[in-house]
Amino acid sequence: MIAFILRRLVQSVIVMLTVALVAFSLFRFVGDPIASMVGQETTLAERAELREALGLNDPFIVQFWSFVARAATGDFGISYRLQQPVMELILSRLPATLELALVSGILAFLFGVGFGVYTALRRGNWLSGSIMTISLIGVSLPTFLIGVLLIWVFAVELQWLPSFGRGDTVYIGDWWRTGLLTESGRASLILPAITLGLYQMTLIMRLVRAEMLEVLRTDYIKFARARGLSNRAVHFGHALKNTLVPVITITGLQMGSIIAFSIITETVFQWPGVGALFIRSVQFVDVPVMAAYLMLIALVFVVINLVVDLLYYAVDPRLRVDRANARH
Amino acid sequence: MTTKRLLRSARTGLVMSTAAAALMLTTVAVDAETLRWARVGDALTMDPHSQNEGPTHTLNHHIYETLVGRAVDGALTPRLATDWGISDDDETVWVFTIREGVKFHDGSDMTVEDVVFSLDRARTTPSGMAALHAAVEEVTAVDDTTVHVRMSGPAPLYVQNLTNTFIMSKAWAEANGVETAPNFAAGEEAYSVRNTNGTGPYMLVERDPEVRTVLQVFEDHWDAAPEVTEIIYTPISEAATRVAALLSGEVDIVQDVPVQDIARLEQTDGIRVVRGPENRNIFFSYDMASDSLASSNAEGNPFASPEVREAMSLVIDRNAIQQVVMRGESQPSAAPLPPFVNGWTEEMHAFGDPDLARAQELMAEAGYGDGFSVQLDCPNDRYLNDEAICQALVGMLARIGVSVDLNAQTRSLHFPLIENWETDFYLLGWGVPTFDSQYVFDFLVHSREGSYGAFNGSRYSNPELDAKIEALATMTDLEERDALIAEIWDEVMEERIFLNVHNQVLAYAMRDDINLDVHPENQPRMTTVTFD
Numbered sequence: 001m002i003a004f005i006l007r008r009l010v011q012s013v014i015v016m017l018t019v020a021l022v023a024f025s026l027f028r029f030v031g032d033p034i035a036s037m038v039g040q041e042t043t044l045a046e047r048a049e050l051r052e053a054l055g056l057n058d059p060f061i062v063q064f065w066s067f068v069a070r071a072a073t074g075d076f077g078i079s080y081r082l083q084q085p086v087m088e089l090i091l092s093r094l095p096a097t098l099e100l101a102l103v104s105g106i107l108a109f110l111f112g113v114g115f116g117v118y119t120a121l122r123r124g125n126w127l128s129g130s131i132m133t134i135s136l137i138g139v140s141l142p143t144f145l146i147g148v149l150l151i152w153v154f155a156v157e158l159q160w161l162p163s164f165g166r167g168d169t170v171y172i173g174d175w176w177r178t179g180l181l182t183e184s185g186r187a188s189l190i191l192p193a194i195t196l197g198l199y200q201m202t203l204i205m206r207l208v209r210a211e212m213l214e215v216l217r218t219d220y221i222k223f224a225r226a227r228g229l230s231n232r233a234v235h236f237g238h239a240l241k242n243t244l245v246p247v248i249t250i251t252g253l254q255m256g257s258i259i260a261f262s263i264i265t266e267t268v269f270q271w272p273g274v275g276a277l278f279i280r281s282v283q284f285v286d287v288p289v290m291a292a293y294l295m296l297i298a299l300v301f302v303v304i305n306l307v308v309d310l311l312y313y314a315v316d317p318r319l320r321v322d323r324a325n326a327r328h
Numbered sequence: 329m330t331t332k333r334l335l336r337s338a339r340t341g342l343v344m345s346t347a348a349a350a351l352m353l354t355t356v357a358v359d360a361e362t363l364r365w366a367r368v369g370d371a372l373t374m375d376p377h378s379q380n381e382g383p384t385h386t387l388n389h390h391i392y393e394t395l396v397g398r399a400v401d402g403a404l405t406p407r408l409a410t411d412w413g414i415s416d417d418d419e420t421v422w423v424f425t426i427r428e429g430v431k432f433h434d435g436s437d438m439t440v441e442d443v444v445f446s447l448d449r450a451r452t453t454p455s456g457m458a459a460l461h462a463a464v465e466e467v468t469a470v471d472d473t474t475v476h477v478r479m480s481g482p483a484p485l486y487v488q489n490l491t492n493t494f495i496m497s498k499a500w501a502e503a504n505g506v507e508t509a510p511n512f513a514a515g516e517e518a519y520s521v522r523n524t525n526g527t528g529p530y531m532l533v534e535r536d537p538e539v540r541t542v543l544q545v546f547e548d549h550w551d552a553a554p555e556v557t558e559i560i561y562t563p564i565s566e567a568a569t570r571v572a573a574l575l576s577g578e579v580d581i582v583q584d585v586p587v588q589d590i591a592r593l594e595q596t597d598g599i600r601v602v603r604g605p606e607n608r609n610i611f612f613s614y615d616m617a618s619d620s621l622a623s624s625n626a627e628g629n630p631f632a633s634p635e636v637r638e639a640m641s642l643v644i645d646r647n648a649i650q651q652v653v654m655r656g657e658s659q660p661s662a663a664p665l666p667p668f669v670n671g672w673t674e675e676m677h678a679f680g681d682p683d684l685a686r687a688q689e690l691m692a693e694a695g696y697g698d699g700f701s702v703q704l705d706c707p708n709d710r711y712l713n714d715e716a717i718c719q720a721l722v723g724m725l726a727r728i729g730v731s732v733d734l735n736a737q738t739r740s741l742h743f744p745l746i747e748n749w750e751t752d753f754y755l756l757g758w759g760v761p762t763f764d765s766q767y768v769f770d771f772l773v774h775s776r777e778g779s780y781g782a783f784n785g786s787r788y789s790n791p792e793l794d795a796k797i798e799a800l801a802t803m804t805d806l807e808e809r810d811a812l813i814a815e816i817w818d819e820v821m822e823e824r825i826f827l828n829v830h831n832q833v834l835a836y837a838m839r840d841d842i843n844l845d846v847h848p849e850n851q852p853r854m855t856t857v858t859f860d
Contacts, residue, residue, distance in 0.1 A: 030738075031741040031744070032743070035747070036739065036740055039459065040380075040782075040783065041460055041771075042380075042459050043779040043782060044747065044776075045778075047747070050454075078517065082537050083510055083517060083521045084522075084537070148572075151568070151572045155576045156572050156575045162576075162578060163572045163573045164562075164564050164572075165562065166539070268569060270564045276565070280565065283709065
């Protein structure tokens with residue numbers, strides 16, 4: 001077990017380093033940060049001086065090495081754009097992204113499973129049909145458009161919900177700022193959470209539906225019915241329970257992508273999370289923030305994969321048996 | 329049934345009267361006016377001297393103050409200096425009379441020492457304002473209300489450079505370790521990035537970068553109290569969301585209105601759009617000096633030929649660009665400078681209809697009757713519809729056989745091309761913060777040497793003209809100086825160094841009971857806001 005974890009940790013470090021390397025080699029195509037950092041009156045000599053001072057003239061490998069060496073000590077430098085330490089900047093934006101991702105993940109899961117079960121059980125009725133059709137639209141429309149449409153309907157026309165921002169926030173502890181505890185914070189969360197979660201919801205719904213249909217055809221469901229169990233016990237006690245294993249796996253893995261791909265949703269709703277921060281940083285060629293963000297996202301995926309692997313190991317007895325046998 | 333209904337109506341009545349009471353309360357508290365203000369990006373920093381950048385200055389103008397201000401018509405107005413002028417005894421010395429009775433937000437009095445300290449801080453690297461004060465030799469306090477700025481030579485326009493140089497408290501800066509502007513390379517955050525102590529009409533009460541900045545009126549300000557007592561400033565980067573926030577009533581003023589939304593907003597009830605010329609003109613320029621062009625199949629350098637440059641000026645259809653690309657939101661002009669800048673004339677501005685036949689003749693005369701190919705470099709996120717303007721030009725130049733390969737990319741990739749002379753043909757926009765032609769000449773016309781010609785991507789170099797441009801800096805007889813400016817412009821227009829397209833027009837959209845004028849530097853002051 002320990003050997004297994006150690007091996008995975010070593011692999012994780014290699015993955016992180018590779019991500020950093022790829023990210024760094026891409027930064028050279030993003031442009032020159034100096035152009036956005038200084039005013040138009042700055043002389044060419046002063047520009048050259050600043051470039052030298054920031055180490056932008058160093059060979060690629062030197063820049064990469066100094067980044068990794070400092071990152072290892074937790075120092076990601078200072079943002080070129082906002083002049084704040086990058087780590088502090090990202091940590092201050094992270095709660096917004098995590099809350100959004102979590103809420104939209106939960107919504108996607110609940111509604112996905114609910115709709116999935118319903119459409120599997122009530123095949124052919126008009127409500128199932130319309131749910132299936134609407135979900136298809138949800139998948140085919142780009143996130144950006146869904147966001148703008150929702151803003152237009154619910155913020156501009158109906159004026160029920162705010163169109164941008166995170167509302168009022170309060171601190172929990174020293175640095176976790178939450179919008180979940182205030183009314184305007186919760187209201188602000190609704191539209192972005194729907195926008196971000198719609199695709200995942202559809203995915204889960206279709207997965208649950210397909211799995212349910214599959215399971216409902218199996219023999220043990222027939223036996224359960226033959227035993228005279230109620231529909232409720234058959235559908236939820238036996239059928240749904242057995243469809244959830246792959247669903248949970250997928251949902252877990254999707255959490256990573258929700259966090260990573262919240263960029264568009266955050267931009268549309270001016271949500272003050274790390275995704276919006278990243279986009280602004282790309283426009284400004286704020287290399288320290290871009291590098292740290294990509295490392296963070298890599299870390300999120302690595303950790304999720306590690307956890308999933310460990311869960312498999314814990315949940316599936318066959319894996320343990322195989323390994324035990326192999327050792328003999 | 330009836331009792332239930334009765335009860336319900338009683339309850340409604342109760343709710344109504346509470347609402348009415350609440351309404352009365354709000355009408356009583358009319359003095360406190362909050363203004364919610366949105367624009368595309370946030371100020372980069374609150375430090376008064378770190379960045380020479382528009383949105384940063386715009387926000388800081390509410391918290392800090394400059395010696396002289398700039399009114400919406402471009403004129404200089406007294407601010408922390410009540411009077412200024414060149415010394416009678418020494419034409420290299422500028423004399424400023426400093427306003428008395430001015431307080432910083434922390435309650436301390438502003439003194440001439442603070443002014444001297446601030447000007448010194450602003451002109452010392454790593455300050456972003458240093459280039460504007462490069463000619464300053466020494467700043468001294470002469471008495472309690474007078475500050476002398478000694479220049480390296482006569483500098484008749486120096487005061488024009490002071491409209492964005494803020495005055496901060498020396499004691500506060502020293503107490504917080506920010507005696508110099510924050511250094512990018514130092515790797516740590518300076519106290520002044522998120523904390524302020526200015527003399528301005530508003531105090532910073534909340535600063536959440538890129539999310540929300542709240543300013544509250546400063547009671548002890550020396551000037552008349554503004555109608556707006558609280559400002560909530562929110563950057564909203566997405567254009568559609570920004571407009572939606574205004575339409576849904578979540579913000580009161582939107583500063584960066586997307587061109588395509590202006591007409592629709594004007595027709596919306598309860599929304600007012602104001603327009604005005606921006607201090608920025610958009611033009612094309614080209615490598616006029618190299619022997620050949622890297623991106624062209626032509627023999628020699630077609631742009632070196634005056635006939636080719638004239639032909640291009642004959643096929644560009646500025647009115648079409650205004651109507652189609654800009655949806656009417658621009659001021660077409662042949663003059664490569666904004667109209668309120670000293671040196672602008674009606675003749676430079678005028679342009680005729682496109683003349684294809686004459687243009688084709690000129691191309692044939694120049695030996696490029698069959699045309700040539702060239703790459704046009706263009707930013708796609710810097711100016712209003714910048715990429716679309718370039719696309720329009722591509723079609724127009726095709727009519728004289730010039731086959732243009734358009735390379736539109738983000739600003740951080742575009743501007744280094746001009747800086748490093750790696751582009752043959754490019755689009756650039758230029759603002760003139762000093763409101764004087766010399767600024768244009770220094771950066772765009774003078775040969776590239778030292779602090780001159782940083783954005784001279786045309787490689788144009790004319791020693792005679794250079795000498796005239798340098799002479800402008802120290803001429804104190806303004807009439808003579810204006811004559812020389814006209815002379816230089818004649819030459820520049822004759823040479824067709826710039827193929828100007830238009831001046832940008834700014835539009836602000838707001839709730840229709842708000843009055844705010846467009847500021848030519850796009851730096852609206854919320855102190856000037858009035859309510860109907």
